[in-house]
Amino acid sequence: MAANIHAGKLEKGKVPSKEDMMKLPLFDKTTPDDFGRIYYVGSDQKGNEIYILGTQNSNFEPALRSLTALMELDKEFVLVCTMSYVNVVLRLGGFLSRRMSCPLLGRPFVIWGSKLAFPHLEKLTEIVKLESL
Amino acid sequence: MIYLFTGRSGVFEPLLAAYTYLGKRVKEEDEPLFARAEYDREGFPVFVGFDREGNRVYTMGVRNYKLLEIICAELDEVAGRNEKTMKVIPVEVKGEKLTVFFTWLGQSLHLTKPFYFLAKRWVISRKKLIEEGGRNIAR
Numbered sequence: 001m002a003a004n005i006h007a008g009k010l011e012k013g014k015v016p017s018k019e020d021m022m023k024l025p026l027f028d029k030t031t032p033d034d035f036g037r038i039y040y041v042g043s044d045q046k047g048n049e050i051y052i053l054g055t056q057n058s059n060f061e062p063a064l065r066s067l068t069a070l071m072e073l074d075k076e077f078v079l080v081c082t083m084s085y086v087n088v089v090l091r092l093g094g095f096l097s098r099r100m101s102c103p104l105l106g107r108p109f110v111i112w113g114s115k116l117a118f119p120h121l122e123k124l125t126e127i128v129k130l131e132s133l
Numbered sequence: 134m135i136y137l138f139t140g141r142s143g144v145f146e147p148l149l150a151a152y153t154y155l156g157k158r159v160k161e162e163d164e165p166l167f168a169r170a171e172y173d174r175e176g177f178p179v180f181v182g183f184d185r186e187g188n189r190v191y192t193m194g195v196r197n198y199k200l201l202e203i204i205c206a207e208l209d210e211v212a213g214r215n216e217k218t219m220k221v222i223p224v225e226v227k228g229e230k231l232t233v234f235f236t237w238l239g240q241s242l243h244l245t246k247p248f249y250f251l252a253k254r255w256v257i258s259r260k261k262l263i264e265e266g267g268r269n270i271a272r
Contacts, residue, residue, distance in 0.1 A: 038207040055200060059175060064204070071135070
């Protein structure tokens with residue numbers, strides 16, 4: 001969701017509806033095979049490309065930073081970790097929907113949790129944009 | 134090319150495999166990296182040395198270490214690189230969970246010395262198995 005806010009695919013200042021969220025290509029639709037894959041989301045106003053990457057493990061940020069540094073890609077990539085914005089409701093929803101393969105039960109929680117997280121993710125994208133100036 | 138040996142901890146099984154790949158022998162007493170708690174930080178690389186062709190060799194410990202190989206390939210692709218810049222070697226050896234359990238206990242109870250010693254003995258007892266993996270890469 002943060003990547004889609006940054007790419008301007010979600011309207012700012014307005015909490016997205018369930019329909020808006022479900023229109024996003026990978027929203028609550030990932031499979032275990034998607035972990036570690038980098039997906040293109042869009043570009044920001046400056047033409048910077050925006051990608052997403054899911055890692056399953058919440059403490060993966062240092063490893064990613066180390067990898068990009070070793071590969072000398074740390075100047076090309078701005079890594080933004082959103083794990084601290086994953087609230088309890090989202091966690092529960094994600095577990096039921098993705099891990100237990102029961103979207104019927106989990107999706108309402110995912111939507112609710114995403115709505116709760118939206119203002120914080122909006123702020124995060126603003127910070128990222130300011131930092132990359 | 135960079136060689137990155139990965140596992141649940143960067144100072145145990147992957148380090149032994151990296152040493153085997155480099156043709157080094159582990160001298161337990163004066164070993165600067167093996168089973169050293171101060172270098173055992175999740176997601177931080179440990180530099181082991183250079184191989185015969187001058188390639189840098191590192192180890193890294195991460196919980197979901199099998200993902201690193203996929204991520205590296207993806208990063209290369211997104212960056213538009215045609216050649217691999219890093220070869221990730223996941224060191225998956227039977228019994229690694231017990232090593233992690235000892236190190237976790239040591240860190241949680243702030244008793245790294247005895248528990249890292251236990252983990253060290255456990256890894257050494259499986260040395261042949263781990264070294265075999267390192268030799269396969271060297272070939």
